[in-house]
Amino acid sequence: MIKHIVMWKFKEDKREEMLEFRERLLALKPQISEIRAMEVGINMNPSERSYDAVLVSEFDSMEALNAYSTNPLHVAVSDFCKTIRTASASVDYEF
Numbered sequence: 001m002i003k004h005i006v007m008w009k010f011k012e013d014k015r016e017e018m019l020e021f022r023e024r025l026l027a028l029k030p031q032i033s034e035i036r037a038m039e040v041g042i043n044m045n046p047s048e049r050s051y052d053a054v055l056v057s058e059f060d061s062m063e064a065l066n067a068y069s070t071n072p073l074h075v076a077v078s079d080f081c082k083t084i085r086t087a088s089a090s091v092d093y094e095f
Contacts, residue, residue, distance in 0.1 A: 001036070002059045006090040007051035014084040018042070018053060021084065024077045025055060032071050034064040051089070065092065 010018045022040045029038045037058040043050055059065040068074055081088075 001095055002062055002065050002092055003095050004055070004057045004059060004065055004090070004092050006055040006088060008053050008081065008085045009087040010052045010085050017080075017084045021077070021081050022053065024080065028073055028077060031073055032068055034059055034068045034071075036060060051087075062092070 019042070022042065025040050026038065029035050035057060037056075039056045041054050041056075043052050043054070046052065057068075059068065
């Protein structure tokens, strides 16, 4: 199993878009069969060193993660995110 974690910082004036992004990302779960589990959280305790939102997701393999990453539904959500974020960080690991 692969755990895929992504964190984002968003532009200050994009709160509504950030919430829309969260909903669009969560909507992928029933649409993309490779996703085994998915959580998207908004930071409740922001600080200058923290990120605004996080995705924690699980996949059966790196191949499944790659299929998700290149799925046109995911690409569309990712492209939307790129218009409102200022930074992102990710990590993938086997568990």
